[in-house]
Amino acid sequence: MIEFKRVSKRYESHDALRDISLTIDTGEMAFITGHSGAGKSTLLRLLLLLDRPSSGELSVNQRPTSAIKRRGIAAYRRNFGIVFQDHQLLFDRSVFDNVALPLVIAGFGRRDVNRRARAALDKVGLLDREGANPASLSGGEQQRVGIARAVVARPRILIADEPTGNLDPDLSAEIMELFRAFNRVGVTVLIASHDLALISRMRHRIITLHEGRLIEGEGR
Amino acid sequence: MSAQAKGLGAGPRSRFNSWLHHHRQSAYESLNKQLLTPISTLLTWLVLGISLALPATVLVALDNIDRLTAGVDRSTQFSLFLQADTEEAAAEDFVADLAQRSDVATATLIPADRALQEFAADTGLSAVVATLDDNPLPHTVVVRPIAMGAAALADLAAVFDRMPEVSQVVLDTRWIKRLISALEFGRRLTYAIGAMMLVGALLALANTIRLEIEARRAEIVVIKLIGASDGFARRPFLYTGLWYGIGGGVIASGLVFGLLWLLAPPVNELLRLYDSDKVLMGLGAIGALQLVLIGGAVGLMSAWQATAVHLRRVEPR
Numbered sequence: 360m361i362e363f364k365r366v367s368k369r370y371e372s373h374d375a376l377r378d379i380s381l382t383i384d385t386g387e388m389a390f391i392t393g394h395s396g397a398g399k400s401t402l403l404r405l406l407l408l409l410d411r412p413s414s415g416e417l418s419v420n421q422r423p424t425s426a427i428k429r430r431g432i433a434a435y436r437r438n439f440g441i442v443f444q445d446h447q448l449l450f451d452r453s454v455f456d457n458v459a460l461p462l463v464i465a466g467f468g469r470r471d472v473n474r475r476a477r478a479a480l481d482k483v484g485l486l487d488r489e490g491a492n493p494a495s496l497s498g499g500e501q502q503r504v505g506i507a508r509a510v511v512a513r514p515r516i517l518i519a520d521e522p523t524g525n526l527d528p529d530l531s532a533e534i535m536e537l538f539r540a541f542n543r544v545g546v547t548v549l550i551a552s553h554d555l556a557l558i559s560r561m562r563h564r565i566i567t568l569h570e571g572r573l574i575e576g577e578g579r
Numbered sequence: 580m581s582a583q584a585k586g587l588g589a590g591p592r593s594r595f596n597s598w599l600h601h602h603r604q605s606a607y608e609s610l611n612k613q614l615l616t617p618i619s620t621l622l623t624w625l626v627l628g629i630s631l632a633l634p635a636t637v638l639v640a641l642d643n644i645d646r647l648t649a650g651v652d653r654s655t656q657f658s659l660f661l662q663a664d665t666e667e668a669a670a671e672d673f674v675a676d677l678a679q680r681s682d683v684a685t686a687t688l689i690p691a692d693r694a695l696q697e698f699a700a701d702t703g704l705s706a707v708v709a710t711l712d713d714n715p716l717p718h719t720v721v722v723r724p725i726a727m728g729a730a731a732l733a734d735l736a737a738v739f740d741r742m743p744e745v746s747q748v749v750l751d752t753r754w755i756k757r758l759i760s761a762l763e764f765g766r767r768l769t770y771a772i773g774a775m776m777l778v779g780a781l782l783a784l785a786n787t788i789r790l791e792i793e794a795r796r797a798e799i800v801v802i803k804l805i806g807a808s809d810g811f812a813r814r815p816f817l818y819t820g821l822w823y824g825i826g827g828g829v830i831a832s833g834l835v836f837g838l839l840w841l842l843a844p845p846v847n848e849l850l851r852l853y854d855s856d857k858v859l860m861g862l863g864a865i866g867a868l869q870l871v872l873i874g875g876a877v878g879l880m881s882a883w884q885a886t887a888v889h890l891r892r893v894e895p896r
């Protein structure tokens with residue numbers, strides 16, 4: 360369970376998030392939407408401890424994140440799978456090695472790494488491209504590799520910031536279906552997207568931000 | 580399967596194995612990267628190699644001077660003044676023990692009485708001496724060591740000085756004393772200059788590693804984002820530093836061997852003309868190994884320094 364309690368984030372004189380209270384249940388799938396600059400990315404960055412709230416408390420599974428010091432951040436982040444708008448793949452290694460990276464970081468043995476990375480690539484339909492360089496793939500394929508990398512270590516929470524921002528509508532719908540499939544097997548999914556047309560079709564909770572305030576979908 | 584289902588990751592055994600595996604992989608990949616850019620790698624190796632080779636060559640030369648002068652002067656001897664209250668019988672036992680030592684050629688006792696007589700005879704002060712109630716002179720032992728280098732003579736003097744029977748040690752040959760001081764000075768100067776050169780090389784290496792951190796910034800950001808610890812992100816760079824250091828040490832050994840190989844024929848010819856059966860001594864396998872180890876340590880320290888300062892700054896935003 361993810362819980363924001365009266366969280367604000369201030370950048371110099373600018374309030375990126377104002378007094379956000381929000382609960383996302385384990386196993387839920389929810390979208391965060393709002394205009395550009397509304398604070399969607401800031402919300403996710405606070406959740407990943409890429410930044411700290413200016414005030415308020417943020418807890419994950421009843422554990423306040425303010426108690427997590429610098430040394431604990433790496434282990435904390437391993438609870439999450441993260442998908443980026445620009446996929447953030449490493450072009451100096453193969454698709455397989457990109458996908459395997461979280462497993463290597465988490466300390467899985469070589470056999471587990473091979474098995475799980477292949478399974479993740481299979482789920483996103485790219486098993487036949489495991490030896491390719493990600494630079495040689497199309498935008499949609501690169502994003503699918505990014506998703507495979509995000510889910511390969513079986514995180515409990517999947518976070519995506521504008522995962523379809525660079526894709527055409529068909530590919531976007533396909534990617535969203537993929538997220539849904541992971542949600543169906545119990546993964547909590549939280550996606551920031553300003554593509555209202557796409558997300559309103561999906562019948563999941565939509566959390567709307569406006570100028571840093573939560574105006575809709577705060578949950579319980 | 581149960582641990583996997585709970586999403587807890589790998590068990591401790593597999594965790595250790597994969598930690599080991601990541602070490603091996605980091606070691607292999609950083610070495611491979613260096614060998615893929617042979618020219619720039621060679622230049623980096625040379626920076627450290629030269630900084631190590633110059634002081635090492637000077638130290639080898641000093642050792643040779645020390646060794647080659649051993650026993651040149653057969654008159655080298657120590658005078659050991661014994662404690663004032665030593666009985667003559669005890670002094671004789673002590674001399675007998677000294678003579679048994681493998682590094683002592685001869686040891687001769689000059690009893691205090693005889694010393695006083697000789698003193699009176701030598702100085703012409705027998706009238707003065709006759710007025711003395713007590714003999715102010717101690718028993719003295721004259722020790723002639725076997726042939727040995729100046730540094731070994733200094734060590735032997737220290738050994739004598741520590742003996743409870745001995746109150747004072749005098750090394751009678753001035754030029755040996757001067758040589759000992761000169762060699763010691765040369766050695767310390769070489770250590771000081773060598774240390775400075777190594778610090779310079781360490782900073783240059785640290786800068787090279789800083790540049791590699793910059794070049795891999797995107798990769799570091801991504802792996803930290805997906806949960807890599809600082810240690811994990813640091814590992815490849817530590818191996819990079821280690822390989823630079825070991826490479827530098829190997830180059831240094833090669834340079835010292837090369838220099839001595841060039842010097843050996845004329846020096847050995849000179850020694851032969853002086854009827855010496857000695858030859859120029861090289862670095863030796865142990866010396867070469869020491870250079871490689873020192874190089875590795877310097878490389879590792881430079882990587883440690885560079886990552887401590889610069890890797891922290893590469894944080895996902």
Ligand SMILES: Nc1ncnc2c1ncn2[C@@H]1O[C@H](COP(=O)(O)OP(=O)(O)O)[C@@H](O)[C@H]1O
Binds near residue numbers: 395398402
């Ligand atoms: N590091 C930062 N420094 C200053 N202002 C920032 C920073 N990050 C975000 N902001 C500001 O906070 C507001 C919210 O940004 P963001 O969360 O990225 O919006 P969104 O993702 O909804 O487009 C914006 O006005 C942005 O300019």
Ligand SMILES: [Mg+2]
Binds near residue numbers: 399401520
């Ligand atoms: Mg954004």
